[in-house]
Amino acid sequence: MSDNTANTPLPYMQRMRDYYLALGYNNPYEWAHFTQTPFQPLSKPMASCRVGLVTTAAPFKPDAGDQGPGAPYNAAAKFYRVYAGDASQDDFLGISHVSYDRSYSTAEDIGSYFPLAALRNAKAKGIIGEVAPRYYGLPTNRSQATTKDQDCLDLLAMLQADEVDLAILVAN
Amino acid sequence: MGSAKDIVEHCGVPRFVFSDFPLGNSAGKPNDPRSQLDTLLLALNTLETAATPATTVQSPQTWSEDEKWKADFYSIANLSAAELTRRRAEFDQIKVIGQSVRDQTKQT
Numbered sequence: 001m002s003d004n005t006a007n008t009p010l011p012y013m014q015r016m017r018d019y020y021l022a023l024g025y026n027n028p029y030e031w032a033h034f035t036q037t038p039f040q041p042l043s044k045p046m047a048s049c050r051v052g053l054v055t056t057a058a059p060f061k062p063d064a065g066d067q068g069p070g071a072p073y074n075a076a077a078k079f080y081r082v083y084a085g086d087a088s089q090d091d092f093l094g095i096s097h098v099s100y101d102r103s104y105s106t107a108e109d110i111g112s113y114f115p116l117a118a119l120r121n122a123k124a125k126g127i128i129g130e131v132a133p134r135y136y137g138l139p140t141n142r143s144q145a146t147t148k149d150q151d152c153l154d155l156l157a158m159l160q161a162d163e164v165d166l167a168i169l170v171a172n
Numbered sequence: 173m174g175s176a177k178d179i180v181e182h183c184g185v186p187r188f189v190f191s192d193f194p195l196g197n198s199a200g201k202p203n204d205p206r207s208q209l210d211t212l213l214l215a216l217n218t219l220e221t222a223a224t225p226a227t228t229v230q231s232p233q234t235w236s237e238d239e240k241w242k243a244d245f246y247s248i249a250n251l252s253a254a255e256l257t258r259r260r261a262e263f264d265q266i267k268v269i270g271q272s273v274r275d276q277t278k279q280t
Contacts, residue, residue: 009177009192010242022248023260037184039225046220075269080277100196104241109202115173118199118212127216168215169185170198171174 032144044165051122052132052164054155055114056140056172057093059083069108071096080141082154084134087116095172098140113172132164173198173215177228187222189215191231194241200233207233 017028042049060067064076074096085091093114095107111117116135122128136158141147159167174180175198177190191198191211200208211231218229235241243249248256 006239007192008242009190010245011178012176013178013182015246019246019248022251022256023263024256025260031179032183034184037186037225039186039222042220046216051216073266075266076273078270078273080274095196098196099246101194101241101245102196103244104194104235105196106202107196111199111205111208112197112202113199115199115208115212117205118208121205121209122212122216127213166219168173168212168219171176171180172196172198 029142032147042166046128046166047126048129049165050130050132050163051119051128051166051168052159052162053087053114053116053119053135054138054167054169055093055135056098056138056170057095057110057114058097058137059085060092060094067094067096068092069106070102071107072102073097073099078139079137080139082139082151082158083137084158085137087131087133087135090116093137098172100172114170115168119168129165132159132162134158134162136167138169173211181226181228184226186225186227187218188226188228189218189231190228191233193233193235194245197235201235 013031021028058067058077058079061077061079065074066072067074067077071094077094077097093110095113100107105112107113119128119131123131136155138155139147139151141151173189173191175191175193175195180188180190189211191200193201200211210233214229214231218227251259
């Protein structure tokens with residue numbers, strides 16, 4: 001890479017647009033765009049907060065083929081409903097259903113895309129008050145209407161039921 | 173926490189910790205607990221200290237000295253017409269499978 005592009009973030013929208021146009025799809029995806037962004041300051045110290053993780057990773061699905069490290073793109077592993085798992089466990093969660101960089105990432109270490117261990121560490125250090133009792137999975141739906149009008153509402157209900165103060169979405 | 177800066181900022185989120193890593197490593201480098209803890213702590217710090225919406229904080233960590241991964245991701249530069257055709261057929265099949273999974277979900 002030339003010096004004048006070093007340390008420049010990869011332009012994913014243009015890269016993906018060019019790729020799918022080259023494949024012959026003449027309907028470029030329109031990424032979500034909002035002109036206003038909500039913002040809520042913390043209402044209490046971080047050390048008193050219950051923190052929950054929201055992930056786009058998928059739980060293991062029986063009979064859906066290879067979903068582990070190094071698996072080729074696997075549409076059968078996709079999920080279309082918000083789910084929640086026990087944050088006290090070390091469940092398998094995979095990213096075989098998303099287009100991560102398979103040339104440079106192996107997905108062999110769940111900690112690189114789902115930081116539950118790091119969050120527990122933060123709790124042990126007293127940086128946060130609690131880890132939420134569950135972690136929460138959000139579908140990667142091409143339908144923005146479904147994401148906004150269904151999935152986000154379902155996710156919010158789970159977070160509120162668990163009295164989560166702060167939610168961290170880790171996108172993959 | 174994410175690694176696609178343009179996509180996340182185009183959407184607009186309250187706070188964003190950007191790790192300039194290949195996709196799939198939004199929480200830190202694999203097999204590197206220190207990298208992962210530092211990334212999460214940066215996210216917690218950003219949660220606590222950001223004063224305005226659409227705040228982006230970039231992780232100071234670098235993936236590697238070689239940035240070839242950026243040029244390679246979904247690059248069409250060296251793809252032959254035959255390879256493009258093959259990938260088109262592969263993606264068409266992926267869409268069929270994904271649609272089937274979605275339809276099955278709606279039925280349950």
